[in-house]
Amino acid sequence: MILPNYKDGSIVNLMSSISKALGDKPIYKPLKQLNPKELSTKNIVLLFIDGLGYEFIKKNGKNTIFNKYLRGKITSVLPSATGACEPSFMTGVAPQQHAMTGWFVYLKEIGLVTISLPFVSRVGNFPLTKLGINPRTFFNQKSIFDKINVKSYTIMHQSIINSGCTIAMSGKSKRIGYKNLNSYFKEIKKLILSNKEKKFIYAYWGKFDGLCHDYGVKSKEVLKHFKELNKKLSSFLKSIEDTDTTIIIVSDHGAIDTEKSKIISLEEHPKFVETLTLPLCGEPRFVYCYVHPSKIKQFKDYIKKNFKGKCRLYRSEELIKKNYFGLFKPNKDLFDRVGDYILIMEDNYIMEDSLLGGEKYFNIGNHGGVSKEEMLIPLIVIKT
Secondary structure: OOOOOOOOOEHHHHHHHHHHHOOOOOOOOOOOOOOHHHOOOOEEEEEEEOOOOHHHHHHHOOOOHHHHOEEEEEEOOOOEOHHHHHHHHHHOOOHHHHOOOOOEEEEOOOOEEEEOOOOEEOOOOOEHHHHOOOHHHOOOOOOHHHOOOOEEEEEEEOOOOOOHHHHHHHOOOEEEEEOOHHHHHHHHHHHHHHOOOOEEEEEEEOHHHHHHHHHOOOOHHHHHHHHHHHHHHHHHHHHOOOOOEEEEEEOOOOOEEOOHHHEEEHHHOHHHHOOEOOOOEEEOOEEEEOEOHHHHHHHHHHHHHHOOOOEEEEEHHHHHHOOOOOOOOOOOOHHHHOOOEEEEEOOOOEEEOOOOOOOOOOOOEEOEOOOHHHHEEEEEEEEO
């Protein structure tokens, strides 16, 4: 298992390096590989490319910008998934504090299993904001953009730039939407050249991750897009030469491919389902189980008999105490959002359930677990 290095080598520590350089006093130590003193340039740009793992770059990155400026590897948080990682980027703290624990999150306060970042119900994708529910009630950590002393900007695809969660986490930063890869880099360049004030630009690109899910990490579609990213990045860097800019390229996680034979579908395990009081939460590779107190023995026995070699079983509270989710005092809501037990999937297995009225889907590329492919992400630093 590759576990997060919250001490000085994770996403959280990267954000501490950035925020400390911009006037914040973060609770987590800065990243060992990036001293805040390095970040004295006029512009600091964080290019967040969802799903671009360190192992992928080492395998496919020869003769690319990504490999040329690769400083090393750092770790994701747990689970190694956007639902937990993006809040860490945007708050500067670990899931231990922000308590956003994956894609499917049970929100006890409203009695619903939700899809976290779109902030919708799991069944029906109903926007929770239409019920008058403010995302800030649940994303209650202070935004990193509200803790730094410079102008800041959040750049995301136009389909998500005004989502409830983006608004809740982006704080006082100015939000800017883009349509495609060309306009992604165009908007960043425009901000860099807009004025001579010191600024922080947070720019999220999600298509790479989507292609990994749909076609698999090893697919020709993913490799083609990676080459396109490298080409556009090269042109972009040439266009911002001598602008006193530090470009930091990072990801939230990598991914692994899963064959259909490695899917544990709970439709085929009704005796296991009977032990649960809620649908599965978290991620297909980092699963939160809410277990009926009278059926704990049945739950454990079933896993031991039927899922041996496919997953590891832990008490959720035990992993909180062992700092799997971060350091320091945990958010009181964390305990409600990670279930009673956690299943960490082995090999390239995933576990999934289906709900009445819910969509069925199969992702070839998956993440959330503790393999090196999922947990290790690149740290790429470029000065212009």
